[in-house]
Amino acid sequence: MPPARPSGPRPVSFQTAHGELCLLAGSANTQLARKIAAELGVELIPCEAHYFSDGNVFVRILENVRGRDCFIIQGVHQPVNDNFVELLFWIDALRRASANHVTAVVPYFSYAKGDKKDEPRVSIRARVCADAIQGAGAERCLMMDLHSPQIQGFFHIPVDHLYARYVMCDHIKQLNIPDLVVCSPDIGFAKNASAYANYLGVPVVIGNKTRRDHSERAEVLEVIGDVQGKNVLITDDFTISGGTLIAMADVLAARGAKDIYAAVSHGALAKGVAARIAASRIKLLFMTDTIEPQQDPLPPNICIVSVAKLFAEAIRSIHDRTSVSQLFPGGPPGTPL
Incomplete structure (x- = not known):
């Protein structure tokens, strides 16, 4: 600083x-x-x-x-x-x-x-x-x-x-993603994911996630809902390690999802996480500019949406x-x- x-x-x-x-x-x-x-x-x-x-x-x-x-x-x-x-x-x-x-x-x-x-x-x-x-x-x-x-x-x-979702959704709408489904990574964020889905006019599915300790590693066990042949938007309020988003993307791909996107209000990315997201199945991760500066340069598959x-x-x-x-x-x- x-x-x-x-x-x-x-x-x-x-x-x-x-x-x-x-x-x-x-x-x-x-x-x-x-x-x-x-x-x-x-x-x-x-x-x-x-x-x-x-x-x-x-x-x-x-x-x-x-x-x-x-x-x-x-x-x-x-x-x-x-x-x-x-x-x-x-x-x-x-x-x-x-x-x-x-x-x-x-x-x-x-x-x-x-x-x-x-x-x-x-x-x-x-x-x-x-x-x-x-x-x-x-x-x-x-x-x-x-x-x-x-x-x-x-x-x-x-x-x-x-709420950042209105700004996020307006940006995502411009991409005209076909067959889109919104995915909540866990039950706790389901209501917010439903708000995303309602604003975008698309269905919603819910992940079943568990966290065994205070580490930032999460395990996604299952997805409730059909994603076969769909493009999926994972939504969450923040990400630090990227673990939930990456694990969720892997499970969605295994269930037959096509392109996988993600949107988080706050990208509190720890060191080294940007590279992990770049190498993941996530085609585009949308984050707002509430946090600056990031610890690492952002890869092309991370898009900043301003809430100014x-x-x-x-x-x-x-x-x-x-x-x-x-x-x-x-x-x-x-x-x-």
Whole structure:
């Protein structure tokens, strides 16, 4: 991670009855933040983050934000703890600089996976992080595809939950893939896979997956549904090792599937995984740009779909005090499409 980011140009105002909107980019999502700013027609607020040799982080805002409606864009991905602590410091810096409102825009919230106490003597990590974000002074959060939507209930502040599937599906529709079937890798993601299938107007099948330990290796045992002679789109909220997607693709191919595609909201690819996906049966893997940069160069069969416009529209709605659910085609999630 670079020791500091340049201050950049002064912001262009986005003034409404609720004050001036201003965007700040933390170290985790500078590219996505620039795209969001471009969609909104504003410049990012100049700021800097220094990482010292002992691991300490120092953040500073280089513009007056007193009385302004501030959005700090900072995902929580690798290095997870550095990025999370930096997010807390940005929120605190904005509050102490007398910002009018502070919204934490967290494109990927890695600790969302720690959403329950399913073993003795373990922490509910997502709840601890929610308390920390609120304690630092955030008044609202904007997130995308949480591992479990009920994590919104861990917060005592409003959480706007965006879904990448609409952007993904619009992109996939343009490919005009014939005989398409959507596949959920396990029962847990079946409802979301059904939402993909409904939006695309295609059938859905479900995989039976097991994970024996805390490693990222999964074993796919069976597929419920017919994929013989079909093109299949595997959907999931994130992938780290690529194990589930690759194993699912192998099982689908053994069941007679033709071309196999995959779509994940968050591509948190560990080192070496991009090469494994390149060598797999997956013809194309679609990922959003919620995580940057990737540890390895991406191969030709990984396609990045930007969600900058969706985040920009959500930020505009929050700033204008209008409904964020209007961004979901056919109504809010859960509404039949």
